[in-house]
Amino acid sequence: MNWRLLGERAIETLIRVCGVSAIVFVFGIFVFVLKEGWEFLTHRLDLVQFFTSIEWRPTSPNDPTYGALALLAGTAAVTAVAMAIAVPFGLGTAVFVSEFCRPRTKEALKIVIELLAAIPSVVWGFIGITLMNVTVIAVTGAPVGVNVLNSGVILALMSMPIIVSIGEDALKAVPDHFREAAESLGATRWQVVYKVLFPAAKNGLLAAVLLGVGRAVGETMAVLMATGHSIRMVFDSEPPVLHVLSPARTLTATIAAELGEAPKGSDHYQALFVIGLLLFAITFAINLAADLIVRGIRKE
Amino acid sequence: MTTEPNGPTDQYSIETKDLCLWYGDFQALIQVRVRIRQGIITSLIGPSGCGKTTLLRCFNRVNERYGNVTTTGDVRVLGKNIYDEDVSLPELRKAVGMVFQRPNPLPISIYENVAFQLKVHAEPGSLSKRERDQAVESALKEVLLWDAVKDSLHKKATGLQLEEQQKLCIARLLPLKPQVILMDEPCSALDARGTEAIEDLMSVLRERYTIVIVTHNMAQARRASDECIYMLLGRIVEHGPTLDVFLRPNHKDTENYVEGRYG
Structure with missing residues (x-):
C-alpha cells in the first residue's frame, strides 16, 4: 500500500521535473551565453560600433574591431530572399494540401514535405556548394555561385516544411461551415480561399510565416556553406538595393566558423557570445510574436 | 403570338423527375418526383433520416461537397435541368440561395457578408461603391436588420446574436x-422569439421569392407554409396544401406523423 503510494509520488515528481526542465534548460542556456559574453559586453564593447560598423576584424593584432552590421545584414538578406520564395510557395502548398488535393495526394505530399524537414542541414549545404553553385552561375552569370541567392534558395526549401505544416493547420482549423456558406453563395473554390479562408486563418498563416523566418534566421551549417562566407555589406542605401549575387556572411555562420579558433575568454571569444545573445534575442522575439498571434486565434 | 407570363411550366420553380441519390451505397432519395410552386412557402417534413435535408440540398447541388454522392434524374429549376453538364455552379447558386441550420455568417464584416455575392458574381468595377452601399442597405432593410446594425456595418458578423x-x-x-x-x-438554433422573427420575415419575403423550408417543427410547418411535403425513407409520401396534409392526410403514415404518433 505504502509502496504503491510512494511509486505514484515518484512518478508524479519525475513527470513534473521533465515538464519544468524545458524552462530550466532555456533559461540556463541564456544565462550561460550571457555570462560568457558579459564582461566584454559591459566593459569593452562599443555598442554603436557593433551595430553600425561593417568592420568585423576580431583577430587584427593592432586594432581589432567588432562591427556586426555586415553580418546582421547578411542574415537579414538571406532570410529575406528565403522568405520571398518560401512564403508564396509554402502558403500555396498549404492551401493546395488543405483545400484542393485528393486525400491520397495529400497523404503523399505530407510525407514528402516531412522528408524535406528531415534532411540534415549539412546535406543542404552540400547541395548549395555543388548543384546550386553551378546552377546559379549558369543562370545568372555571377562569377561566384555561393552567395545570398544560393543560400536564400536553400533556406527557402528548409523553411518550407514548417510554413506548410503550420499553415495547413491554420486552414484546417477554419470551420467547414464557412466554406459551405461561401460555396452556397456561389463562390468558386479559389474565391473561397482568398475571400473567406485567408481572412479567417490570417493569424495562423502569419504565425506560420514567422516560424519560417525564425527557422531561416537560426540556420547555420547550410548558410555557412552556401553563402560564400565573406564579410560584405550586401545592402546599399543609395540607391537602396540588395545584392543577391554577392557573397555574404551571417551571424550564425560567424559563430560556427570562428568559435573554435578564438582563445577561451578572449575578447574575440566573448564577442562571438554577444552575437549569440543577439541571435537569441531575434529568434526569441520572433517566436514570442508567433506565439502571441496563435494565442490571439484561440481567443477568437 | 404572346407568351403567357405564367404559363403552365413557369408556375413551378422546381420540378424533379426520377431523382435518386446515393451516399456511397446508401440510397437516400428514391425516385423523387415533386413540383414546387413559385412564390409560395413549401415545407418539407418527415422523421430524421427521411431525406428531406438531402432533397433540399439537391436543389442547389451543395450536396456535392461530399465526394461520395451520386445523383441521377432531373432537377429543373425554372425549366433548366441543373444537373446538365453545362450548368455553372456559381450561376445556379446565384439563383438558388440557401440558409443553413446554424447561422453561418462569414468571418468578415456585416457589410462584406451582404456584399459578398455582389463581389463574387459581378465583374470587377461594374458596380460603384454607392450602388453597392445601396444594395447592402436595402437587403438589410428587407430583413428588418438595418436599424440594429447600421452603425456597426464594419464589425465582424460573427459577433451578432444568433x-x-x-x-x-x-x-x-x-x-x-x-x-x-x-x-x-433555419430556426432550430433560435429561441421562440427568434423563431417568430424569422417566420415573420418569411411571410414578408413570400411571393417575391419561392421558399422551401425543411423543418422538424410540425407546428412551424403548419403555421408558416402554404404547401407541405411529407417524406419517409427517401420517398415523397404526400404533397398538398398544408392544411390538407395536416387535417385530411391521404396516407396513414402521414396521419401518424402529423399527429405525433412517431418521428
Whole structure:
C-alpha cells in the first residue's frame, strides 16, 4: 500500500521535473551565453560600433574591431530572399494540401514535405556548394555561385516544411461551415480561399510565416556553406538595393566558423557570445510574436 | 403570338423527375418526383433520416461537397435541368440561395457578408461603391436588420446574436435577387422569439421569392407554409396544401406523423 503510494509520488515528481526542465534548460542556456559574453559586453564593447560598423576584424593584432552590421545584414538578406520564395510557395502548398488535393495526394505530399524537414542541414549545404553553385552561375552569370541567392534558395526549401505544416493547420482549423456558406453563395473554390479562408486563418498563416523566418534566421551549417562566407555589406542605401549575387556572411555562420579558433575568454571569444545573445534575442522575439498571434486565434 | 407570363411550366420553380441519390451505397432519395410552386412557402417534413435535408440540398447541388454522392434524374429549376453538364455552379447558386441550420455568417464584416455575392458574381468595377452601399442597405432593410446594425456595418458578423446572424444570412442572398431560397431548419438554433422573427420575415419575403423550408417543427410547418411535403425513407409520401396534409392526410403514415404518433 505504502509502496504503491510512494511509486505514484515518484512518478508524479519525475513527470513534473521533465515538464519544468524545458524552462530550466532555456533559461540556463541564456544565462550561460550571457555570462560568457558579459564582461566584454559591459566593459569593452562599443555598442554603436557593433551595430553600425561593417568592420568585423576580431583577430587584427593592432586594432581589432567588432562591427556586426555586415553580418546582421547578411542574415537579414538571406532570410529575406528565403522568405520571398518560401512564403508564396509554402502558403500555396498549404492551401493546395488543405483545400484542393485528393486525400491520397495529400497523404503523399505530407510525407514528402516531412522528408524535406528531415534532411540534415549539412546535406543542404552540400547541395548549395555543388548543384546550386553551378546552377546559379549558369543562370545568372555571377562569377561566384555561393552567395545570398544560393543560400536564400536553400533556406527557402528548409523553411518550407514548417510554413506548410503550420499553415495547413491554420486552414484546417477554419470551420467547414464557412466554406459551405461561401460555396452556397456561389463562390468558386479559389474565391473561397482568398475571400473567406485567408481572412479567417490570417493569424495562423502569419504565425506560420514567422516560424519560417525564425527557422531561416537560426540556420547555420547550410548558410555557412552556401553563402560564400565573406564579410560584405550586401545592402546599399543609395540607391537602396540588395545584392543577391554577392557573397555574404551571417551571424550564425560567424559563430560556427570562428568559435573554435578564438582563445577561451578572449575578447574575440566573448564577442562571438554577444552575437549569440543577439541571435537569441531575434529568434526569441520572433517566436514570442508567433506565439502571441496563435494565442490571439484561440481567443477568437 | 404572346407568351403567357405564367404559363403552365413557369408556375413551378422546381420540378424533379426520377431523382435518386446515393451516399456511397446508401440510397437516400428514391425516385423523387415533386413540383414546387413559385412564390409560395413549401415545407418539407418527415422523421430524421427521411431525406428531406438531402432533397433540399439537391436543389442547389451543395450536396456535392461530399465526394461520395451520386445523383441521377432531373432537377429543373425554372425549366433548366441543373444537373446538365453545362450548368455553372456559381450561376445556379446565384439563383438558388440557401440558409443553413446554424447561422453561418462569414468571418468578415456585416457589410462584406451582404456584399459578398455582389463581389463574387459581378465583374470587377461594374458596380460603384454607392450602388453597392445601396444594395447592402436595402437587403438589410428587407430583413428588418438595418436599424440594429447600421452603425456597426464594419464589425465582424460573427459577433451578432444568433437571431441577427440568421437574418443576415437571409439578407446576403437578396442583393442578387434569387428565384428560390432554401432554408434548412433555419430556426432550430433560435429561441421562440427568434423563431417568430424569422417566420415573420418569411411571410414578408413570400411571393417575391419561392421558399422551401425543411423543418422538424410540425407546428412551424403548419403555421408558416402554404404547401407541405411529407417524406419517409427517401420517398415523397404526400404533397398538398398544408392544411390538407395536416387535417385530411391521404396516407396513414402521414396521419401518424402529423399527429405525433412517431418521428
